[in-house]
Amino acid sequence: MNSAATIALAVSVLAAVVLLSMVIRYRAERRKLLESLDPKSDESLEDAARRVAEQAAFCDEIPRLKFRLDMLLKESPLPMMIVDGERTIINLSHSAEDQLDQPRRRRGLLETLESHELDDAARKAMETQKPVETTIRLYASGRRPFHVWVFPYEAQGAPECIIFLRDIAEAVDYGELRSQFAATVSHELRTPLAGIKAMVESLQEPELDPEDRQRFLARVDNESTRLAQLIDELLFLSTLESGPEQDLRGECLLMPLSEEIMEELRPLAERFEVALENQVPRDIHLPLEGRMATTVLTNLLENAIKYSGHGSRVELLAEKGSDGVRVTVRDDGIGIDAEHLSHIFERFYRVDKSRSKHLGGTGLGLSIVKHIVESSGGEVEVESREGFGTSVSFTLPQ
Numbered sequence: 585m586n587s588a589a590t591i592a593l594a595v596s597v598l599a600a601v602v603l604l605s606m607v608i609r610y611r612a613e614r615r616k617l618l619e620s621l622d623p624k625s626d627e628s629l630e631d632a633a634r635r636v637a638e639q640a641a642f643c644d645e646i647p648r649l650k651f652r653l654d655m656l657l658k659e660s661p662l663p664m665m666i667v668d669g670e671r672t673i674i675n676l677s678h679s680a681e682d683q684l685d686q687p688r689r690r691r692g693l694l695e696t697l698e699s700h701e702l703d704d705a706a707r708k709a710m711e712t713q714k715p716v717e718t719t720i721r722l723y724a725s726g727r728r729p730f731h732v733w734v735f736p737y738e739a740q741g742a743p744e745c746i747i748f749l750r751d752i753a754e755a756v757d758y759g760e761l762r763s764q765f766a767a768t769v770s771h772e773l774r775t776p777l778a779g780i781k782a783m784v785e786s787l788q789e790p791e792l793d794p795e796d797r798q799r800f801l802a803r804v805d806n807e808s809t810r811l812a813q814l815i816d817e818l819l820f821l822s823t824l825e826s827g828p829e830q831d832l833r834g835e836c837l838l839m840p841l842s843e844e845i846m847e848e849l850r851p852l853a854e855r856f857e858v859a860l861e862n863q864v865p866r867d868i869h870l871p872l873e874g875r876m877a878t879t880v881l882t883n884l885l886e887n888a889i890k891y892s893g894h895g896s897r898v899e900l901l902a903e904k905g906s907d908g909v910r911v912t913v914r915d916d917g918i919g920i921d922a923e924h925l926s927h928i929f930e931r932f933y934r935v936d937k938s939r940s941k942h943l944g945g946t947g948l949g950l951s952i953v954k955h956i957v958e959s960s961g962g963e964v965e966v967e968s969r970e971g972f973g974t975s976v977s978f979t980l981p982q
Contacts, residue, residue, distance in 0.1 A: 685723035709734040710743035834873035883949040884913040892917025908981040920968040
């Protein structure tokens with residue numbers, strides 16, 4: 585169970601204990617008050633007056649208990665309901681009214697929410713006087729999964745229970761997304777491994793031509809490099825997602841850092857016949873830790889060099905504004921079709937898969953950029969028009 589789910593469970597249990605104790609105490613005080621007003625035949629007038637005086641304090645306590653109960657039902661972020669032994673809804677929180685499909689007070693649990701699973705859970709909890717925990721689906725803006733906790737108690741000898749519900753649709757969606765990601769990673773890892781295996785098998789042929797042998801060895805080297813890069817980027821992305829966000833923040837002078845990165849990328853730019861231009865002012869500081877700043881700039885510049893097209897120009901620009909520092913990598917290359925723009929920051933997404941494979945791309949570079957920038961409180965955006973170049977910008981608050 586992740587930390588968010590653990591915290592939610594702890595809050596739910598704490599709220600259940602508080603609400604349960606308040607309901608029981610409220611009913612007990614009410615019973616004591618009624619008893620105090622019931623005359624006893626063998627009781628003297630003096631004893632009766634003393635007993636009534638002792639119980640008079642309960643008249644002040646009952647309104648306070650009712651107010652606390654009402655406030656808890658009003659402010660609870662989790663949907664909750666109080667149900668009697670006939671499984672009729674006695675009371676419910678505002679969040680239950682807002683999030684569920686029209687639950688009704690003084691109506692049966694099954695009748696109003698149409699869930700046999702929830703009705704059975706309430707019945708079982710009150711019969712055994714033991715809490716019940718389960719997962720069900722209810723109608724709430726569509727049929728959504730809820731985690732349910734049912735806490736039974738007795739009020740004046742009659743069974744009742746409190747039901748807490750937590751919408752877990754996002755957690756379920758995240759689990760499905762994680763499974764899809766695992767499947768995609770497996771595919772991405774198998775692809776270079778399959779290529780390496782096939783070429784190694786070819787290299788084992790004793791009569792293989794020397795030129796073919798060298799060509800296969802070069803391809804094995806390329807696929808091995810691609811595999812190592814993919815693993816490194818996956819590990820880096822995992823570290824980013826599991827580490828504290830404040831570690832990403834820092835400060836570095838942008839001009840010398842960008843000059844160093846461009847010098848390292850110069851051979852790649854010459855290979856693709858791309859001109860690099862550094863238009864960064866000398867006094868701008870980037871509010872990122874040094875390694876993170878290097879990763880963001882390197883990924884953006886390398887991506888522009890590889891995919892802008894031969895003979896294009898790539899510029900690095902930066903400016904300081906009221907909303908922070910804005911950095912832009914702009915090229916005048918082939919551009920990106922509009923249908924791909926909303927997807928380019930997704931993991932493993934490639935505009936041209938065959939070209940990306942030829943160039944050695946992993947499909948993770950822009951995902952890493954987006955994660956670093958947004959985890960540092962910034963925003964990243966892209967503008968492009970097919971045939972007229974691409975501009976990727978990010979803004980970080982100072």
